[in-house]
Structure formats: C-alpha cells, structure tokens
Amino acid sequence: MYLPPAVFRRRRYGVRFSLARAQDGVSASPAPADYLRVRYAPSLPDPDGPALWERVVGQSDPPAFHGLYGVDGGFRLKVRCQGSGSFVFKGDELLIAWEPGGTGPAYYLFGLGLALWLETRGVPCLHANALAAGDHGFGLVGDSKTGKTTLTLALLQRGVSLVSDDLLTLAERGGRFWARPGLPQMRIWPDTITDLLPTAEVQGLERVHPRLEKRWVPTEPIFPGAFARTAKAVRTLYLLERDTSGDLHEVVLETVPPSEALLKLLTYSVIGGAATALGVEVQRLGRLARVAATVRVRRLRYPDGLEWLPEVCEAIAADLQARSIRTSCSAVPVPYR
Numbered sequence: 630m631y632l633p634p635a636v637f638r639r640r641r642y643g644v645r646f647s648l649a650r651a652q653d654g655v656s657a658s659p660a661p662a663d664y665l666r667v668r669y670a671p672s673l674p675d676p677d678g679p680a681l682w683e684r685v686v687g688q689s690d691p692p693a694f695h696g697l698y699g700v701d702g703g704f705r706l707k708v709r710c711q712g713s714g715s716f717v718f719k720g721d722e723l724l725i726a727w728e729p730g731g732t733g734p735a736y737y738l739f740g741l742g743l744a745l746w747l748e749t750r751g752v753p754c755l756h757a758n759a760l761a762a763g764d765h766g767f768g769l770v771g772d773s774k775t776g777k778t779t780l781t782l783a784l785l786q787r788g789v790s791l792v793s794d795d796l797l798t799l800a801e802r803g804g805r806f807w808a809r810p811g812l813p814q815m816r817i818w819p820d821t822i823t824d825l826l827p828t829a830e831v832q833g834l835e836r837v838h839p840r841l842e843k844r845w846v847p848t849e850p851i852f853p854g855a856f857a858r859t860a861k862a863v864r865t866l867y868l869l870e871r872d873t874s875g876d877l878h879e880v881v882l883e884t885v886p887p888s889e890a891l892l893k894l895l896t897y898s899v900i901g902g903a904a905t906a907l908g909v910e911v912q913r914l915g916r917l918a919r920v921a922a923t924v925r926v927r928r929l930r931y932p933d934g935l936e937w938l939p940e941v942c943e944a945i946a947a948d949l950q951a952r953s954i955r956t957s958c959s960a961v962p963v964p965y966r
Contacts, residue, residue, distance in 0.1 A: 630727040643809035670726040681906035711838040744899035753799045754899040759792035759808035766808040766861030771869035783938045790857040805862045813848045813856040867929045880944045881930040890926035
C-alpha cells in the first residue's frame with residue numbers, strides 16, 4: 630500500500646516528500662532536515678531482538694502495537710493495528726513496507742511515525758490541532774474527548790484557518806516556534822459532522838479505519854480557502870479542559886506558568902517515552918522548556934455542550950485580540966485572507 634499522491638505535491642509538516650528512483654543509492658551525505666525520499670518494499674523480516682520502546686493499547690485481540698527498533702543508521706517503527714506494516718527511517722530515506730488491506734500507511738506516518746523522525750531533527754511534536762488567525766498561529770492541545778475537533782470546526786466556521794490536524798510541529802526559527810501545514814483534511818466522528826456540518830454527506834466520506842466510523846473530512850470545498858499553506862508563528866497554546874461534571878457554568882481562561890506548562894507539553898508530546906529510546910530526551914526537554922518560556926500557554930476550561938461553543942469561540946477571539954491578533958469569531962463566516 631502506498632501514500633496518497635497529495636503527500637508529494639507540497640511540503641507536509643515542513644517536509645518535502647519525493648519518490649526515490651530505482652537507480653538511486655542510499656544517500657551518504659548529511660540528510661537535510663526537511664527532505665525524505667520514499668521507497669516501498671512488499672515486506673520486511675521481523676526485527677532482530679526486543680523493541681527499544683513499545684506501546685500496546687486497546688481491547689482488541691491482538692491489541693494495537695507500536696514498537697521502535699534500532700537499525701544501522703536509523704530506526705524502524707513497526708505497527709500492528711487496523712493497518713500493519715513498518716516504517717524504516719535512515720537519514721533522508723524512508724522505507725515503507727505495508728501489508729495490503731486495512732488502514733493505509735499515511736494514517737500512521739502522519740502521527741507517531743513522522744513525529745519520531747522530526748524529533749531526531751530537533752522539531753518537537755504535540756498532540757494538538759494547529760490553527761491560524763491571519764499570520765498568527767495558535768494550538769488547541771488536549772487528550773481525546775476534550776473537544777479539539779468540535780472546537781476546531783466551530784472556529785473554522787468563523788474565519789480561522791486550519792494549519793494541521795492532531796499533529797502540531799514546533800520548528801524553532803528566529804527565536805520563534807512555527808506550526809507547519811499538514812494535510813488539508815481532518816478526522817471527524819459522524820455525530821460531530823451531523824451537528825456542525827449538516828450539509829456534508831457522511832456516507833460519501835472515506836473512513837479513517839475500515840472498522841471505525843470516524844471519517845476523513847477535507848477542508849475544501851466545505852471551508853473554501855481555510856487551509857493555511859504557509860507556516861505560522863505560534864503565539865498561544867490553549868490547554869483544553871472540557872468539564873462534564875455540570876459544575877462549571879462559564880468559560881475560564883487562565884495563564885499557565887512556564888514550569889507547569891513544560892510538564893503539560895511533555896504530557897502531550899506525541900512520542901512520549903520513545904524519546905529515551907531515540908536518545909533525544911535531553912534535547913527534547915530543552916526545546917520544550919524554550920517553548921514554555923516563549924509561547925503563551927493558557928488553560929481553557931469550559932462546560933460540555935454544543936450550546937457553549939459560541940462563547941468559547943468568543944473567549945478565544947478576545948484572548949487573541951489581547952495579543953494584538955486581528956481575527957473574527959462572529960457568527961458570520963469571514964473570507965480567508
């Protein structure tokens with residue numbers, strides 16, 4: 630199974646992907662930080678020795694498995710889930726060996742796979758949605774079920790642009806950290822589509838997993854012009870806390886001090902404990918400490934319920950305005966500029 634052609638048309642998360650030609654040899658020169666040559670193989674033998682790091686999750690039989698293994702000049706990520714296969718990264722080379730059937734490799738590459746490689750290149754990656762109001766970027770950071778997708782859709786309807794879905798890269802340049810555009814699509818549950826995108830035909834949207842109801846939703850034509858095609862300087866990170874207890878009856882924004890912000894950023898790191906296996910734990914800690922010191926981190930607490938979305942959007946708009954960011958979160962969609 631292969632990556633979709635759209636991956637190769639422009640940079641994704643700041644990385645230029647190209648298909649390696651059959652006559653190309655393995656690159657002996659230092660690998661550029663933003664370039665990957667992709668090869669495919671029908672299969673690979675099982676890794677030698679135990680995994681350097683592994684993650685086993687879920688109640689399926691067998692449970693979902695991600696394992697990280699060392700190889701000469703790089704590392705291998707083995708996946709056994711709704712889709713199964715391996716990614717082997719060596720310098721600027723990416724070898725993909727994926728089993729037919731099930732979910733294709735793109736779903737796993739543009740998550741843990743690419744995050745592992747980017748972290749070795751000094752780019753921290755967070756579980757977050759990246760958005761932009763004009764030229765100023767911000768992130769919605771949180772676990773599953775905290776409302777990242779629902780809030781993102783509500784903001785897109787109010788003129789904000791999508792930079793990336795579920796993977797926020799923080800490339801350091803010029804004293805700032807930059808979110809770089811991913812793919813112009815989002816992974817959304819059907820009930821959220823029905824609630825917020827009533828004109829979208831759920832049945833016509835591709836499933837993320839063959840056994841999962843979540844769908845791929847392209848930004849076009851639903852939100853014309855709402856995909857940011859250039860990197861955005863991240864000014865604010867919002868840590869989402871959706872209250873389901875019924876005790877909270879207002880939207881609350883609080884500044885998170887740098888020491889606590891650093892702990893939160895480590896919690897929401899995509900690669901988690903794999904940093905130790907990759908040998909980048911110290912470097913990652915230093916970079917995230919700089920993020921916590923230079924990017925404003927805000928805790929956003931809000932009650933559960935779609936009826937609260939307008940007020941949450943208004944709170945974000947006012948907060949961004951306080952940072953001299955011109956944006957609009959009115960009920961009327963604003964054309965992308």
